[in-house]
Amino acid sequence: MARMVRHDATGPHRIDPQEKPVFICACGLSKNLPYCDGSHSRCKDEQAGTLYIFDAARETVVDQKPDSPPNAPRVAD
Numbered sequence: 001m002a003r004m005v006r007h008d009a010t011g012p013h014r015i016d017p018q019e020k021p022v023f024i025c026a027c028g029l030s031k032n033l034p035y036c037d038g039s040h041s042r043c044k045d046e047q048a049g050t051l052y053i054f055d056a057a058r059e060t061v062v063d064q065k066p067d068s069p070p071n072a073p074r075v076a077d
Contacts, residue, residue: 012036
């Protein structure tokens with residue numbers, strides 16, 4: 001079963017309780033989840049109001065559509 005998970009962030013969350021900060025992925029593209037691996041650089045050119053659909057490897061945008069608010073009813077394609 002495939003699942004689409006909505007990620008609105010375009011960068012990591014920084015956590016500072018250790019000697020060295022830890023960065024947690026917030027964009028969903030990291031291959032080292034839950035840690036950031038810099039993959040959010042692919043988000044830099046994304047436009048607000050657009051839903052970007054990436055391939056299974058989280059490398060390439062395979063589709064983009066107008067975005068709907070997170071709580072909007074789903075509409076079948």
